[in-house]
Amino acid sequence: MSLVEIARYQDVYEADLAAAFLASHGVDVDVTERFQTTVDPLMQRALGLRLMGRADQAAQARDLLARVRAGEFGLEEGDDLAPAAPGERVAARGLALALFVTAGGFAGTSLPRRMGVLQWTGLALVAVMVAWMLVFWLSTVG
Secondary structure (H helix, E strand, C coil): CCEEEEEEECCHHHHHHHHHHHHHCCCCEEECCHHHHHHCCHHHHHHCEEEEEEHHHHHHHHHHHHHHHCCCCCCCCCCCCCCCCHHHHHHHHHHHHHHHHHHCCCHHHCCCCCCCHHHHHHHHHHHHHHHHHHHHHHHHHC
């Protein structure tokens, strides 16, 4: 039995989800280029991942994927999170800005490293701003 391309994806997880969905509906498929794209994730964009299936099931597989894209299999569950209050948004932005200034970028995106001149300068500026705000607040309270 010959294999034909059912779909092409640029993300290994999306390709795996599509393959699992099709397998749950009785369509045999295989995600190709998995080894190259998992060794070097940049290759996902360059090569793409092909979803290959049997020629006699290609039309059924493409139809199922088109129905998924149209939202036929989606569930109307709603969102269980309450919307963020304006004060929470301001606080979150302030914390993100403080982390960016003091750490020289977002710490979760890189390996731990020693603080450089930029980070120490940012930390000093934040400390001065906090001290100034504390003095201002204490002067208005008293």
